[in-house]
Amino acid sequence: MSTVLDLVRPDLRGFAGYGSARSERLQGSVWLNANESAWGNPADPGDGCRRYPEPQPPELIRALAQLYDCAPERLLVGRGSDEAIDLLVRALCVPGRDAVLATPPVFGMYAVCARLQAAPLIEVPLCEDGAGFDIDPDAIAAAALEGGARIVFLCSPSNPTGGAISPERVAALARRLAGRALLVVDEAYGEYSEVPSAIGLLEAFPNVAVLRTLSKAHALAGARIGVLLADPALVAVLRRCQAPYPVPAPCAPLALEGLAPAALEATAGRVAVVRRERRRMAAALAALPGVRRAYPSQGNFLLVRFEDADAAFRALLDAGVVVRDQRAAPGLADALRITIGSPDQNDAVLAALRPQRAAATAEIAPAVETRA
Known part of the structure; x- marks a missing residue:
């Protein structure tokens, strides 16, 4: 029976990977095993950076496991989602054999990481219809199986098109790729999604992973905290490959601190504001002259x-x-x-896209006065 x-x-x-000083799980009061300085840096009054950090901070792992409602052993924390994609x-x-499949137009790091690994890149473009952009599951499955794709990346909600993929459709595709490819669902914008x-x-699906x-x-973009959720056996391998x-x-x-109850409550409130503003902006932009289409997101x-x-x-x-x-x-x-x-920032966008009408009115007015 195949496994992930x-x-x-x-x-x-x-x-086995690299065994760092912090991975040895030793106990003591005088720490002289990592060649760290015995004194803190003057710019670090709390002395928090003198020691090397935990590779996978246990408290953070527990908090993230609670946030995403999964077992801690399914989590790998790294430097943003980019590190997980690369890993x-x-x-x-x-290299040169196992392919990566992506669905353009989409987040560019899938193609970048494939190129750096010399992995062939298979592209199955999103389909555009009256409802927006969507994946073509049949084309993805056929291209992945025929082209020897080891990883299939799905972005949901997709950047930059905004469409999301239901779990039922992900599951159906995972069944078709079982034993052949890992299906990675990139949910960087998942909190904003109603899917x-x-x-x-x-x-149920060991060949599914979520970012x-x-x-x-x-x-917390500047903190660079990305999370991979996957089968524990795969997470263990990736931890050994990680810096x-x-x-x-x-x-x-x-x-x-950002995952404390009060912070999570504030985040939920801001997500609600974004969803409301998203609806308002979609309608307002679509009504502007010169706008061909504002896609649902x-x-x-x-x-x-x-x-x-x-x-x-x-x-x-x-x-x-x-x-x-996005023109390229x-x-x-x-x-x-x-x-x-924010609402004020969104108003600034709308105001900036309206000048053509105002300018046209200003040019016509003097001409009318001259004729009079």
């Missing part, structure tokens, strides 16, 4: 097509508003991605 370990590179299945590709894909998480599938992060809804100290000492307590952003995307981008910059230019992405030559900000 069969998807790991054969040379890494028994790999997965390096641990599962034999349930794929985390509930982990017990989460504290960077978006939890407002020794992935969670900086100042970041773990900050993340813990389950993330904290909207993908918007313009008749003149360059003019819209420059108008926003002139107003001090910076958005993400496949099929998005006329599109910008606009993050949902």
Whole structure:
């Protein structure tokens, strides 16, 4: 019977990795085993950075396990979701042989990590219809099986298109890929989504993994706390492949504070505001002249097509508003991605995209007066 370990590179299945000083689990009062300084840095009055941190801080692991309602042994914490993506590709894909599948237009790190590992990249573009962008499960399964994909990345909600994938559809695809590929669901924007998480599938589907992060809804992008949730056997392998100290000492307590009940309550309130503003902005942008389409989104952003995307981008910059230019992405030559900000920030976006109408009115008025 196959297990998720069969998807790991054969040379890494028994790999012991690097045994750091903190991984030895020794006890003592005088610590002289890691070549650390005996004195703290003058810039570190709390002396919190003199010692190397725990590779996987136990308190943080417990808090994240509670947050995501899963067993602690299913969790790997790292430097944002990017590290988890890179670890997965390096641990599962034999260079030049095992492929990575992605669904463009989508988050670019899947392709970057595949390139760095010399893993062939298979692309199955999202399908656009009247409801927005969506995956093509049949095309994904066929391409993955035919092309020897070891990892299939699904972004849900998808960046930059905003669509989300139901757990039922993830499960159906996981069944088709069982024993052949790991199905990784990137839920970086999951808190903003009204579609349930794929985390509930982990017990039944060992070939499903989920990525989460504290960077978006939890407002801790600078702390770089990303989480992989997966089969415990796969997590154990990835821990051995991970750099020794992935969670900086100042970041773990900050993340813990951010996961305290009061902080979680504040986060939930802000997510509710973003959802309301997302609906308001989608309607307001769609009504603006020059906007071809504002796509429905389950993330904290909207993908918007313009008749003149360059003019819209420059108008926003002139107003001090910076958005993400998507024109280099496949099929998005006329599109910008606009993050949902505070109500005032969102009003600034709308105001910046309205000047063409005001300018046209100002140019016509003097001409009318002259003729009179």
